[in-house]
Amino acid sequence: MCGICVPYCPTFALSRNEADGPRGRISLALGLAEGTLAANPDVVAHLDGCLTCRACESVCPSQVQYGALIDEVRGALAQNVFSATTSLNESTQPKAAQHRWTLWRNRIFSQRQTFGRLWAVLTFFERMHLGGFIRRFGGRFGQALPPQTPSRLPRRFRPNQVANLQPANAKKVGLFIGCTGESLNSDAVRASIRVLNALGYAVEIPKVQVCCGAMHQHGGDLERAAALRAENRTVFGGADLTALLVIGTACAGELLREANSVPVIEITDFLAEIPDAEWSPLPPNPARVAIHLPCSQTRMLKQPASTERLLQKIPGLKIVPLATNNRCCGAAGLHLLMYPEQADTLRTPKLIELNELKPDFVVSANIGCATHIAAGLGAPVVHPVELVAMGL
Ligand code: SF4
Numbered sequence: 001m002c003g004i005c006v007p008y009c010p011t012f013a014l015s016r017n018e019a020d021g022p023r024g025r026i027s028l029a030l031g032l033a034e035g036t037l038a039a040n041p042d043v044v045a046h047l048d049g050c051l052t053c054r055a056c057e058s059v060c061p062s063q064v065q066y067g068a069l070i071d072e073v074r075g076a077l078a079q080n081v082f083s084a085t086t087s088l089n090e091s092t093q094p095k096a097a098q099h100r101w102t103l104w105r106n107r108i109f110s111q112r113q114t115f116g117r118l119w120a121v122l123t124f125f126e127r128m129h130l131g132g133f134i135r136r137f138g139g140r141f142g143q144a145l146p147p148q149t150p151s152r153l154p155r156r157f158r159p160n161q162v163a164n165l166q167p168a169n170a171k172k173v174g175l176f177i178g179c180t181g182e183s184l185n186s187d188a189v190r191a192s193i194r195v196l197n198a199l200g201y202a203v204e205i206p207k208v209q210v211c212c213g214a215m216h217q218h219g220g221d222l223e224r225a226a227a228l229r230a231e232n233r234t235v236f237g238g239a240d241l242t243a244l245l246v247i248g249t250a251c252a253g254e255l256l257r258e259a260n261s262v263p264v265i266e267i268t269d270f271l272a273e274i275p276d277a278e279w280s281p282l283p284p285n286p287a288r289v290a291i292h293l294p295c296s297q298t299r300m301l302k303q304p305a306s307t308e309r310l311l312q313k314i315p316g317l318k319i320v321p322l323a324t325n326n327r328c329c330g331a332a333g334l335h336l337l338m339y340p341e342q343a344d345t346l347r348t349p350k351l352i353e354l355n356e357l358k359p360d361f362v363v364s365a366n367i368g369c370a371t372h373i374a375a376g377l378g379a380p381v382v383h384p385v386e387l388v389a390m391g392l
């Protein structure tokens, strides 16, 4: 109740409504749990509008576990557990239909095949020189598309591929590529394989890996999220790996929720930790690079320095600090599609800063943020490992 977290909340900063801030949302959750508050559409909207950026949690002096709390309350809303305990007036039924849609939405967007098909359609339109038409008239989906022209059809990484097997003493790592690894994010996957091979690692990418479950976890489908994590543990657990490397800070945070038999490490952090002596010298690159820090990297993984430490391995690179890295960019999983106006407003300060600084590259270790910023900037945002791979 101290309110220290409130000024750090991006959604509170937009509406100045207590119910759109962490303290207000905790009060709403308390009211629902005690049965003094109905799960009506207004209440649901205030809880649903949270970005799960956890800026509030990182400053709370009482160490309130806000991230776990909002996941739990959304899970309870999705299962209608509050409907029988409401005691206040009018239409108290929760938006059951909306929650059913949320569950289906998460399941649709957490399929590699879905992204692959969408990417194939976009590639076709681009080749017909109709990409601009999709971006202009494709509604929110069109606006959310990054500016890069897909030059290749979705990349299908072969089942149980071991990339460029190294000599017998090579260490073998697994690569978790996420739902977008064969479409939106395939350049980062290719770059990761190249860099890891150059460092003497064989890379295994099991085709049967599934979504990390982040969208389900934050969308109230906790059971499905846990099932997906368990499936990935089984897939990678029996593969005789030194480590499971994850492309995407949000996916890494999600897979780290539970203990795994193989160490799970976000790839930027893994590469940054490899001593300089094990790297072949990278050629100098005098480019200016701005690093966008995803909330999942700073507040879930608590590794805000990984990207900079990795990029420091490239001689001559100039890192341009971003003052807007203390605030969520607005992507927040599917938030950019479900709350487009809010997502765009939250992105604006980042775009203003980048347009003033004019760096040669913008990097982000999370594909959701990268896509959202690239769509607003009209220029690519790449994964840091892609910059490293350029020198190989
Ligand atoms: S997680 Fe982010 S958006 Fe949600 S209440 Fe906390 S600071 Fe606000």
Ligand code: SF4
Pocket (backbone or CB within 6 Å): 001, 002, 003, 004, 005, 006, 022, 023, 056, 059, 060, 061, 062, 063, 064, 066
């Ligand atoms: S979550 Fe923490 S910082 Fe925010 S009001 Fe409660 S005790 Fe204070």
